[in-house]
Amino acid sequence: MKVQINRINDNYLFEAIGASGVPVLIDNKTDEQPKGSSPMELLLMGVGGCSAIDVVSILKKQRQEIISYKMEVEGQRKEVRDAKPFEAIHVKLYLEGKIDEAKAIRAAQLSFEKYCSVSITMEASVKITYSIILNGKTL
Numbered sequence: 001m002k003v004q005i006n007r008i009n010d011n012y013l014f015e016a017i018g019a020s021g022v023p024v025l026i027d028n029k030t031d032e033q034p035k036g037s038s039p040m041e042l043l044l045m046g047v048g049g050c051s052a053i054d055v056v057s058i059l060k061k062q063r064q065e066i067i068s069y070k071m072e073v074e075g076q077r078k079e080v081r082d083a084k085p086f087e088a089i090h091v092k093l094y095l096e097g098k099i100d101e102a103k104a105i106r107a108a109q110l111s112f113e114k115y116c117s118v119s120i121t122m123e124a125s126v127k128i129t130y131s132i133i134l135n136g137k138t139l
Contacts, residue, residue, distance in 0.1 A: 040075070040086070047089055047128065048073040050118040054111035059099060062107075067097035089122075091130040104134050 003018045005026070012028035013035050025036025037045065048071045059066055072092040077084040091112075095104055108130055112119050119128050132139040 040077075040084075043086065043122075044073040044075050044089065046118045047116070047122070048091060050116040051091060051093075051108070051111045051130075054115045055093065055095075055104075055107045058107035058110060059103060062100075062103050064100065064103055065098040066095065068095070070094040086122075086126045088127045088129070091128070093130060093132045095132065095134045097135075099134060101134060101139055104132055105139055108132055 001019070003016050005014050005016045007013070008015050012030075014026040016024045016026055024042070026039060026042065027034035027036035029038045052069065052071055056066060056069060071094065074090050074092075075086040076088040078087040093104075093108055112128060112130055122128065
């Protein structure tokens, strides 16, 4: 896998392009009005996006009817020398539809423990937890 990153202004705005050809804007949060996501935000998006694809795929194979799927991904950071890496990430999955509770729990478990390459890449240094809210009920 390979991506290309090109600077597109005279400050901190970059455009990243992967094999799909779809551009993603990356910017520094210190700008007044950033035009892209910060690299740390992109990490959180990667964890959430990877898991979301897994969970939807698993539930579709089980013929579960997903009406709505939203996520909140929150990272806690720590000071390490001059950097602030994540020490913990919590993902909240909000599912609505005709979905069996046990199947929702199992889909999330499989995603975070077996299939999500992003979470598995980070698991040695970041504690990743999740919770599931199905039709307004926390499981």
